[in-house]
Ligand code: ADP
């Protein structure tokens with residue numbers, strides 16, 4: 001029990017840092033058990049891995065809070081949030097390196113399945129977290145370590161028991177998550193691909209702060225596009241329903257177009273209470289598409305968009321180390337379709353103009369034979385009509401898109417208006433006179449297979465997430481900065497752990513779709529935590545779509 005830990009600490013006080021290794025083990029205390037799974041090798045190394053287990057009869061959390069998957073994820077995120085705040089309060093830098101820090105990876109703005117805290121069937125809790133064991137130079141500071149391990153951690157455990165919880169916030173997390181999951185799962189039956197509830201707060205505090213803006217105009221749907229939905233906790237809600245097909249978000253600059261699209265991009269995830277986007281949901285297979293010049297492309301069929309490149313370059317299996325704006329955007333779409341994306345989210349702010357449009361005058365100046373690009377405007381209806389793939393496109397500048405839209409929303413002072421009928425009149429009175437440029441019918445891409453020598457050989461040094469947008473794998477750096485639907489480094493870290501598993505399947509000859517669905521099943525059956533050999537609390541849910549985007553950006557990839 002903790003007495004053993006205390007004895008050990010006394011013994012190693014003032015010794016070299018390596019003596020901390022003796023602490024590895026399990027210790028019982030009043031609220032449960034403390035596991036010291038891995039002790040860091042020096043004060044600057046990644047902090048030590050610890051767990052707290054609290055049994056169900058001590059935690060006393062009523063079972064209706066974890067009676068379904070949605071409710072349990074809400075509860076786990078609340079408890080992780082609570083633990084993270086508490087840990088931050090206890091945390092203070094002591095001595096060398098990372099000494100004194102106590103870190104729980106709780107939720108940011110999104111509620112995601114995460115490994116920081118797990119509630120099991122019988123109501124027991126497992127908190128997984130990180131501690132920087134304190135030292136002066138390399139000398140063990142046992143008194144300081146004692147304070148953390150024998151004083152703070154039992155307090156942390158106690159704080160997670162039901163009688164100490166903020167019941168209002170707990171209920172809000174659980175019910176918010178349940179409502180959001182239900183709303184998303186109802187989209188298909190409602191005939192929608194996205195929904196934005198009235199009263200939602202879409203803008204963020206700043207470009208680097210994802211919390212809600214403090215002064216914002218709450219969202220309100222125009223009557224003609226409004227839908228009402230009944231939710232188990234919120235009851236009846238009203239909001240903007242986005243139907244399948246081609247939806248334009250138009251409006252003047254700075255009137256809130258990109259902000260609405262961004263909310264829809266992140267509508268694949270649920271949000272924490274108070275975020276403002278709790279009831280903004282999108283199809284789980286919605287994918288943000290943007291230009292990403294400079295990226296690596298490997299064996300992607302971009303021929304529906306790009307053909308007859310100079311030098312006779314084949315675009316049915318297109319490979320480049322440095323994509324242009326238009327080829328990168330084409331590849332991003334084809335790769336999304338390979339993974340069964342059903343909604344494409346496109347913002348003109350981050351699109352290649354020549355990929356999006358060629359107007360009448362440019363068609364006159366440069367003949368079709370001299371232009372390799374079939375612009376998106378000539379494919380967007382075909383994508384929907386033949387393949388059921390919808391698009392939501394922000395356009396402020398190009399009125400030719402009115403021709404291909406089913407619904408036109410105009411953002412006016414941050415409020416959406418239905419301009420569909422007005423758009424139809426404009427089309428009639430001011431025809432664009434564009435010539436449709438499609439020659440070959442659109443073909444959905446076949447799942448690709450990759451050469452076995454594509455993958456870095458690093459059994460001892462597995463891939464590592466350096467940041468939300470960066471994975472280091474052997475000597476390869478995978479740049480995810482343009483993968484905008486990843487929200488936190490915990491997701492990237494989990495993906496980094498999944499990549500070697502995926503590579504193994506691809507080496508066996510499985511195609512990319514088979515490979516990522518193997519990972520998906522693996523996680524569904526064994527849990528996210530099984531991605532890591534040692535239990536660790538810094539992993540969060542990712543979609544197979546994002547896992548594929550990481551692989552697609554591996555520069556050593558070959559077909
Ligand atoms: P657009 O894409 O139409 O040019 P943005 O979506 O980038 O406009 O929004 C412009 C600015 O207005 C941003 O700073 C954004 O945070 C802010 N904003 C967006 N929606 C709202 C809102 N509902 N209330 C207040 N400010 C908003």
Ligand code: MG
Nearest residue numbers: 257258259349
């Ligand atoms: Mg914009």
